[in-house]
Amino acid sequence: MGMSSKSKSDRKTSAWFQRHANDPHVKQAQREGKRSRAAFKLTEILDNEKHGLKIKRNSVVIDLGCAPGSWSVELAKYVGREGLVIGIDLLPLNPINGVTLIQADFDSPAGQKALAEALKGRAVDLVVSDMAPEMSGNKLVDQMRMIGLNEMTLHFARQYLRPDGDLLMKTFMGEGYDGFRRDLGTSFKKIKNIKPAASRKTSSEFFLLGKTFHQ
Numbered sequence: 749m750g751m752s753s754k755s756k757s758d759r760k761t762s763a764w765f766q767r768h769a770n771d772p773h774v775k776q777a778q779r780e781g782k783r784s785r786a787a788f789k790l791t792e793i794l795d796n797e798k799h800g801l802k803i804k805r806n807s808v809v810i811d812l813g814c815a816p817g818s819w820s821v822e823l824a825k826y827v828g829r830e831g832l833v834i835g836i837d838l839l840p841l842n843p844i845n846g847v848t849l850i851q852a853d854f855d856s857p858a859g860q861k862a863l864a865e866a867l868k869g870r871a872v873d874l875v876v877s878d879m880a881p882e883m884s885g886n887k888l889v890d891q892m893r894m895i896g897l898n899e900m901t902l903h904f905a906r907q908y909l910r911p912d913g914d915l916l917m918k919t920f921m922g923e924g925y926d927g928f929r930r931d932l933g934t935s936f937k938k939i940k941n942i943k944p945a946a947s948r949k950t951s952s953e954f955f956l957l958g959k960t961f962h963q
């Protein structure tokens with residue numbers, strides 16, 4: 749079948765596969781047996797001292813939108829056996845050593861009930877979110893969905909974080925971002941924008957780090 753007879757979406761898909769197959773982080777993830785290349789975005793942020801995001805051996809961390817689980821796998825190594833990592837996703841996951849997994853919408857009553865049971869009254873040191881909305885293909889719609897998810901994440905963090913805790917979340921640059929960042933700034937002492945090398949340059953995604961939570 750010639751190129752010209754392929755639909756626009758077929759061509760887009762095969763371009764995605766080409767990029768994916770040649771991506772050095774995909775190859776590294778396969779070599780190192782990671783569940784996803786997304787692992788490197790997190791470890792890059794955690795290992796870069798200039799970001800000042802330190803996870804202690806006994807930290808309690810909630811990983812929102814954790815499937816297929818590569819962030820949770822890494823987080824469990826940082827917190828050790830005294831710590832607690834709770835991963836939540838709409839999708840089912842294969843078990844991860846040292847991680848409590850919840851299959852639910854993090855914003856639903858069922859998700860929050862399961863979370864309260866898993867926390868057993870422990871205070872939360874860090875909330876991380878690599879969540880993305882389901883993509884419609886319409887840039888503005890996807891951007892508004894992302895900001896909506898960011899607002900839900902901030903609301904969640906305000907409920908669960910201990911004073912001085914931290915929040916790391918994915919967002920997209922675009923409509924609604926400035927207002928959201930201002931809102932974030934009312935609850936954290938310091939905000940940083942981080943674009944890890946493992947995040948594709950062509951993607952508008954980057955991470956917002958809110959340091960030192962206050963009411």
Ligand SMILES: C[S@@+](CC[C@H](N)C(=O)[O-])C[C@H]1O[C@@H](n2cnc3c(N)ncnc32)[C@H](O)[C@@H]1O
Binds near residue numbers: 783786820839852
């Ligand atoms: C990019 S993936 C996360 C990848 C993950 N950090 C990793 O390293 O394996 C985003 C996830 O967010 C989840 N998600 C989106 N909205 C959610 C919600 N309201 N509640 C729970 N999970 C959600 C999706 O199901 C998807 O699995």
